[in-house]
Amino acid sequence: MKNNRFDNKLSQTGVVFQPLYTQVENHVKQLIVEQRWKPGEMLPNEFQLAEELGVSQGTVRKALNGLTSAKILSRRQGVGTFVSEHTNQDSLYRYYPIICDGKAPELPKAELLSLELIKVPKNVLAAFGTEGNMKVFEVLRRRILNNEFCIFEKIYLPHTYFKALEGTQELPHTLYHFYQTQFNLTVQATTDRIKADIATAEDARLLGVKKGDALLEVQRIAHSLDGKAIEFRISRCRSDNYHYLVEST
């Protein structure tokens, strides 16, 4: 650790100074987490927010700009600023990077294979950054693109955040929207780790490929607005006619 007492950002214990607009940004984010405003709802205008929060309109604008860039809010020209919904097309495609070669991005359909409450498997535990005996819902699904099964997903959801799933037999195709509307859990950030692997007999059976074919394995951790790891997902993806797309600007 550096010994410079002005070096607050590197200090684990010291105070971190934040510009006013960052504080407002975090405050508004927290209000959304607490459902002061719900997905799809319009926020008060900048003038009203500034008055209520006791800051300048410029500061509110800067804070809302940040939340808009982060796609937490969305602006409709001449109407106002809204809490983003995961049904928003942009938002949906943002999290579906598997694309059929030579085709436009398409949202895959889902076939639910099973949904069970289990003791967390060892390979899943690390993703949630916890120890011990947590229980998770395990969801197995196949995804369909271009009229064929192309992804086999194992999805893990901590029981503590998703209690109301007990007894559920069906799930909608677009889970992030479901988490948001039913559990007040908005997926705000995802981390994907992508590897290549050889198809097992199970992959071959579920995806209609040959044992020994090359597949992509994507391990994804999804974090909510307030930074909780709420979902861990292992996707086994056909790669013959499909690719994972990353666009960086």
Added chain:
Amino acid sequence: MKNNRFDNKLSQTGVVFQPLYTQVENHVKQLIVEQRWKPGEMLPNEFQLAEELGVSQGTVRKALNGLTSAKILSRRQGVGTFVSEHTNQDSLYRYYPIICDGKAPELPKAELLSLELIKVPKNVLAAFGTEGNMKVFEVLRRRILNNEFCIFEKIYLPHTYFKALEGTQELPHTLYHFYQTQFNLTVQATTDRIKADIATAEDARLLGVKKGDALLEVQRIAHSLDGKAIEFRISRCRSDNYHYLVEST
């Protein structure tokens, strides 16, 4: 095509209205392309820019915010706004997504295998969106992470943009910085298409894996600030102890 004469954004031929700050943003970007300001150089302050461009300071600020989010500019607190350099750490890692499992991101070293001027191969032509007889430099390299060869790269550079490479025997490890400083070509956006594939005999020899092992193949097109496709790169990546990392927020 829609027939609504107000639907300018969807019209191929109609005028597209842009907010003033977007026009300023594009203008400043163009000035950077033309090297009015070079990588690392400080821009005039907002007041001076506003006066020179005949717009309000607020509009300049909004334009610079956009270019800062896009990492074309970077701000140094209390100093000013600078044209980003590709030596900037953020910027370097942003484009190096192959990570050794369980380790922090590290910039791979490079071993140059060959550099030749060739007729563009068929599988490369489409990436550049052109037809016919273009010539390209083909650069073959191995990349080293964690003290082992982990990536075999084939890099294609159009002769028309990189003429001065003729006769070159050596290349620096960080090519994007080299393109920027030597050719005034700043990589502004990349598109990666990721697939899984089976190691060939060539892969096995170059990467020290076994024929039949699973590898990641990443095909990348890099675009310059003014939207030209300036590089096409095929990377064959070991996946046993490495992964491709994607963080989305």
